[in-house]
Amino acid sequence: MVRLAVSNLTFSYGASRSPIFDRLNFDLVQGSFNLLIGPSGSGKSTLFKLLAGLYPEYGGIITTGTIQLNNQEVSTLVPYERARHIALLFQNPSRQFAMRTVEEQLTFALENLQLAPQSIPEVVTATLRRFNLESFRQQQLLALSGGEQQRIALATTIAMGSDIILLDEPFANVDQAGRQKLLTILKELQVKYGKTIFICDHDLTGYQQLVDHLYEVDAAHKKVPEISLQRLTTVKKELPVQNRLDKISIFNWQKLSFKSSSRVLLKPHSFQLPKSQVGLLSGANGSGKSTLFAALSHQLKYQGAVYYKSKASERIRLKRWAQIVGVVFQNSTDQFIKLEARAEINLSRQNSLHPLYWTDARITAAIKQLQLTNILDHVNYQLSGGQQKKLQVLSMLIMAQPILLFDEPLAGLDAISLKNVMQLIKKTVTDLEISSLLISHQRAGVTELVDYELLLANQTLTLEEAK
Structure with a gap:
């Protein structure tokens, strides 16, 4: 006993x-x-x-x-x-x-x-x-x-x-x-x-x-x-993704493929990432979703070509590429640069690509929406997992790269926090005409706010049809 x-x-x-x-x-x-x-x-x-x-x-x-x-x-x-x-x-x-x-x-x-x-x-x-x-x-x-x-x-x-x-x-x-x-x-x-x-x-x-x-x-x-x-x-009914693809795109890949060690994760695939929309990238654990993000952000070698505004990414310096493609890491603490939450947000504001959009008033409203007001002077590494996620997502949205890749940004969030984060992502992506992909195994509260879904399975990316 x-x-x-x-x-x-x-x-x-x-x-x-x-x-x-x-x-x-x-x-x-x-x-x-x-x-x-x-x-x-x-x-x-x-x-x-x-x-x-x-x-x-x-x-x-x-x-x-x-x-x-x-x-x-x-x-x-x-x-x-x-x-x-x-x-x-x-x-x-x-x-x-x-x-x-x-x-x-x-x-x-x-x-x-x-x-x-x-x-x-x-x-x-x-x-x-x-x-x-x-x-x-x-x-x-x-x-x-x-x-x-x-x-x-x-x-x-x-x-x-x-x-x-x-x-x-x-x-x-x-x-x-x-x-x-x-x-x-x-x-x-x-x-x-x-x-x-x-x-x-x-x-x-x-x-x-x-x-x-x-x-x-x-x-x-x-x-x-x-x-x-x-x-x-009480189980919420899952709504289907819209699968409405905007034809306007400034970011695409052609015949993209990559491996993990000797294992092929993606066979040659081509796709145009639409502007002003949030795409859901789904697939089983180990299928290669995070590896795709690593390839697109040039953290991993790949075959094929990635283009931004019709220019091959290989011709763009890595420092400049980091200003084009932003990745929200799966582990929040890997992304923090400053010790405290307020300093983290201020650093993003100083380096934002859209400072006229991210005004003090808009940032304050976003902080309130994400229920972060009372933790601004707390140490980032002592925050709860959910608070770290919200701080991380907000900091990256303020940076506002034209391509944003979110790797499990909703893990560990309660239903209200998840809704607030998704709504903030959706609004920012739409307002600033950002192209974005989001990895999440959580579907309730997510599928109704994304525009389309890409499924990575059997080494292939497939545009899922709305059910």
């Missing part, structure tokens, strides 16, 4: 900062399947780090209360002993990788639990088989797609055999088929092996028949009450 309980807890990120939680009482039911929801920045990731014992050791201050595992303060347990009982998957999976290959990472995680060396290879093989990852054993982690990295990170977390498994946005970059398979595995771990599953997710798809307890962070009252499971039965 493993009990994890929070009693009368008050936690803040600094002595002068208001508390994230105030006299919080929270008790996970042993052997249950739990889901945590709430707006971006409300404290969901903070709660998970507290439960895992990372806070206050690595950040913040507890002024009252305790977090106990079987009546022992979590923070007093040595790391390997704590990990045997509580495993945490971070929102950004790459932050948990310490080794080069998938096999090395799994082995490293198990070694840190001080398992018998002779048993580790068997556990590694069984884990790879359970998650259908055998073909990834020797692959380099940093060469994998974001969704593949999430699958590896989740498999590593579960391989540790912990009693309580905390998963912070574990499916943000995973395609829908992969998401359902992983949820099935997690339910099996709960039912057959008595594991306690606690997931933080903004996408409620697929949880209706799985969840025992649904919690929502009440940021206003700094509590985490259990709420009705009825919330999970």
Whole structure:
């Protein structure tokens, strides 16, 4: 019997900062399947780090209360002993990788639990088989797609055999088929092996028949009450993409193809990216979506030709090309240059290609729309994942390159934030006649605001027909 309980807890990120939680009482039911929801920045990731014992050791201050595992303060347990009982998957999976290959990472995680060396290879093989990852054993982690990295990170977390498994946005970059398979595995771990599953997710798809307890962070009252499971039965109807292609284009590729190592990801393909429109680029994890963006932004070698205003991109200097093609990276923190949010936005304003459009008044309105007003003086790397995404997207929209490529800009966003981000992208792209493509595995709230969809599958790009 493993009990994890929070009693009368008050936690803040600094002595002068208001508390994230105030006299919080929270008790996970042993052997249950739990889901945590709430707006971006409300404290969901903070709660998970507290439960895992990372806070206050690595950040913040507890002024009252305790977090106990079987009546022992979590923070007093040595790391390997704590990990045997509580495993945490971070929102950004790459932050948990310490080794080069998938096999090395799994082995490293198990070694840190001080398992018998002779048993580790068997556990590694069984884990790879359970998650259908055998073909990834020797692959380099940093060469994998974001969704593949999430699958590896989740498999590593579960391989540790912990009693309580905390998963912070574990499916943000995973395609829908992969998401359902992983949820099935997690339910099996709960039912057959008595594991306690606690997931933080903004996408409620697929949880209706799985969840025992649904919690929502009440940021206003700094509590985490259990709420009705009825919330999970409300599923928004997905509207089809419009598939209305504007014929006006200043950016195109001809017979474009590329590989990842020796594997062909795209066979020769030609397309004109229309102006003033948002296109959705879809496809399974590992199909080559992010690699396409890397090719178009000249971060990767390719075959064929890319043209801007009828001029071959190879004839344009790389520094100038970066002013033409902007990429919103999958990992927000890779894009930040300044330490604080206000400075990040100001830097984009100073370098904007459309300073007359991005006036102080328009920027202030966008900050308010994205609910970033209260975090402008906060450190970028201490923001929630959702806040980082919104800051990143706004900064790149202010830069306003004529071609904008958005790689999973909506991952980890709650429904309201997703809507606000999509509306801001749509308006900016239309007003400034930008050509844009957006990668997203989240479809609800997205397809109704994009103009067309390109599907990357079987090494081919296809313009999808509206359903």
